[in-house]
Amino acid sequence: MKLTAALERVLRAFLADPSAHRYGYDLMRAARLPSGTLYPMLARLEEQGLVTSEWESRPDRDAGGRPPRKYYRLTGEGVRVARLEMSQAAEAARQTAPRLPRGAARPVPGSTR
Amino acid sequence: MTRRRLRLGLGAAGSPASGGGDRPPAWRQHATGERPGTQWFADYLIRRACRRLPGSAADERYREWAAEVHAILNDPATRPEMLRLARALRYAVGITRCTHDPQLAGRNNSRSLARRLITGVAVYLCVIGLFFGINTAFRLQGPGPLIVVIAACACFDAFCIVDVYRSRTVRYLPKWGWVLACLIQSPSGGIMYLAVGRDRS
Numbered sequence: 462m463k464l465t466a467a468l469e470r471v472l473r474a475f476l477a478d479p480s481a482h483r484y485g486y487d488l489m490r491a492a493r494l495p496s497g498t499l500y501p502m503l504a505r506l507e508e509q510g511l512v513t514s515e516w517e518s519r520p521d522r523d524a525g526g527r528p529p530r531k532y533y534r535l536t537g538e539g540v541r542v543a544r545l546e547m548s549q550a551a552e553a554a555r556q557t558a559p560r561l562p563r564g565a566a567r568p569v570p571g572s573t574r
Numbered sequence: 575m576t577r578r579r580l581r582l583g584l585g586a587a588g589s590p591a592s593g594g595g596d597r598p599p600a601w602r603q604h605a606t607g608e609r610p611g612t613q614w615f616a617d618y619l620i621r622r623a624c625r626r627l628p629g630s631a632a633d634e635r636y637r638e639w640a641a642e643v644h645a646i647l648n649d650p651a652t653r654p655e656m657l658r659l660a661r662a663l664r665y666a667v668g669i670t671r672c673t674h675d676p677q678l679a680g681r682n683n684s685r686s687l688a689r690r691l692i693t694g695v696a697v698y699l700c701v702i703g704l705f706f707g708i709n710t711a712f713r714l715q716g717p718g719p720l721i722v723v724i725a726a727c728a729c730f731d732a733f734c735i736v737d738v739y740r741s742r743t744v745r746y747l748p749k750w751g752w753v754l755a756c757l758i759q760s761p762s763g764g765i766m767y768l769a770v771g772r773d774r775s
Contacts, residue, residue: 496668
């Protein structure tokens, strides 16, 4: 699995509460992704067995006649893989981060100083 | 948590009440009933997008996305109402893009080279035919029509060259090759680039 920035946001949204069932629009808001990016990603994750989906059997009474929604949730394997990927990404970011003191100005390319 | 789990009914493969009987799949049914314009339009976009999906997937996806649009439009937490409408439309427009994805479509959506070439030639012939048709019908005389055509070709070439420059990859020729084709063979170079050379993935 190649961890792109968009996928990282989706996994982060799932990992905020791994046991929670999230619907598509909820994930869009949490991950700040458009629907055109989110759904193909969810389909890939579902095919890889990292995410499972379930239909809501009966919407809430206050749903105002809304049709049933489809909910997504990380599988056990999905939680494991997501945490692993997150930790690897964090480790990679730590290694590549510039070791500058806080508040120090970044060198401007081409400048003589 | 437990309450939510209880409310969730069928498993991953199933879908709730699929309409049953001899009724056509939901995504094929025409929009009927008293629905606000935005919901109707968002629903229309989603229905159109679902036509690209294989049968069973189309029905399930339509139900999923239509339910989301309904929920977005009736979300009391989002104010003012214009924001809800904008979000619902943005959601539906995003859906029209995502059904091009091979993962959702369940097949490789990229067209064959022959089909792309035929499309390119057809578009080119249509453009030429339209020009001569208008010229004959209105008996246009003088340099006016020619200036309009040249200006339109220049705009089209500029669009194609900008598209070549901005796209990460192009097909069959290097980028400079497509730019050259657009400049030399106007407008057929641009049309062939859009039909054949543009990398849609």
